[in-house]
Amino acid sequence: MLPALMVHAEWALAALDGHGLDPTTMLDLHVLLYSYVQGIAVHLEREAQAEAATGLSEDQWMDHQTPALQAITAATQYPVFARVTGSLKNGYDLDLDTLFEFGLKPLLDGIAAIIENPPPRHTTL
Template sequence: MKQSDRDRSVRLLWEPPAEPTRGPKAVLSQSRVVEAAIKVADAEGVDALTMRRVAETLGFTTMSLYRHVPGKSELLDLMVDAVWGETESTPPGPWREGLEFFARQIWAMHRAHPWMLHLTTSRRMPGPHAMTRQDAAYAVVSELGLRSEEIVAVVTSVAQFVDGVGKTMADRVQAERETGVSEADWWAGRDALWEHFTPDRLPMMTHIWNSGGFERPLDEFEFGLARVLDGLAVFIESEERPAVRRETCL
């Protein structure tokens, strides 16, 4: 992406145009384009998202959208930040409760908009809503005597766990949309596979299968989040980790 294109995304996200206060409700705006695009992605998946498809849902021509959003890449950046805007900032308080709140906000966002997890995020331009939520999560662990890089690592560990569980959930949603077959029904139809669950070949999996372990799965989000926070507690409360004087925020 050219520098001019990156700057354009920054301006769209951080310096949005004023919304029209007069005129008919049908008038087009950046926020209306983003809202319509999110609805398309929610209903049909992000692969179905095109400028033409969004224009169709709004009843405008495709070219009219480009006056408000330059292209699909910028539209996706705006969509992601708009979805982050549906979450709440982590409130001040004990670090564990704060990080749990942060995790649950991300989980709720992913469940409402699983298409987000099918986007490449490593070089997507962050917007003000996403950055504000991240800043609040950093703040909740800022009183623990951690080095700055440790603050980042702690919050990132929680966010990446949620993203990992969410990606599995998003893949299931996409598969069910594309095939019309639920996850449970798909696995129930794998009779040829279950025939190979024998004690001599797969002793532990056969034991778990026979004892009903696969039929009573623990909630992957709840179980995993608790274990992640337990592990962070061991690190944070370790007596071997030297305390660091907290720098005053300017």
């Protein structure tokens, strides 16, 4: 437990408090949301570190990976991956900010659904 993380935990738990959720569900939802945000942040940090180390932007690095990607998609081991990526007319641009927004909405919608219809309370012995 770190003091800065406790500030976030208090904020998140306060938002969930008073909605009829049991303590385990409240903590599970807090950890789920925190882990989602942290996961995307880690990838953003890794991108920045890789660019600093290589001097290549993400797009430049991906351009260098084209032969390896073509070999993977040509292999018969990954037919669904090959079909999906092959159907992209302009390739796939992994934009972490866009991905964050894309994933945050269903995550928050799922949390709202749990708040509206709380699961049965966890019991402890």
